Amino acid sequence: MHFLVIKKQYVFIAIMILAVLTAGSIWLLKDPVSETAARPGSEKARDIHLVTGEFSATTPAGKKIEAYRWDPGAILLEKDEKVNLIIYGVNGMEHPFIIEGTDIKGTVKQGEETVVPLQFAKEGVYRLICLTHPDKDRNGPMIAYIVVD
DSSP states (O other): OOOOOOOHHHHHHHHHHHHHHHHHHHHHHSOOSOTTOOOTTOSSOEEEEEEEEEEEEEOTTSOEEEEEEEESSEEEEOTTOOEEEEEEBOSSSEEEEEETTSSOEEEEEBTOEEEEEEOOSSOEEEEEEESSSOSGGGTOOOEEEEEEO
16 A cells, blocks of 8 residues: 655645746736726827937047937827827927828927827828938937827
């Protein structure tokens, strides 16, 4: 006759492994969508914050170079989603801008917030372009991409 001997140590280890697996399963299976996230069609607009930024460096030859940008450089929106694009001017005195493919235009000033209400009925990629820094020759390109899906 054979007896199975189980030590307390093995029972404790088995219970701990089971607890870790259970906690991991619950964490993986929980709803990944935030409770506070705005959804398309909801009444309240979602706020998305951008800032103006600047990179500067000096080349080995002593030439100072600068580049301005929007940060973050890309944002994702749902089609028909209501959004307030809130742009804070950090670097640069003034950044007049357009959103390509729309009639939207404005200016971001240093130390101020500019709020741009957005709602796109058509999917696509829209470029937020600073008219002062549109290309490399003018310390750019200062372009952010608004991806509407």
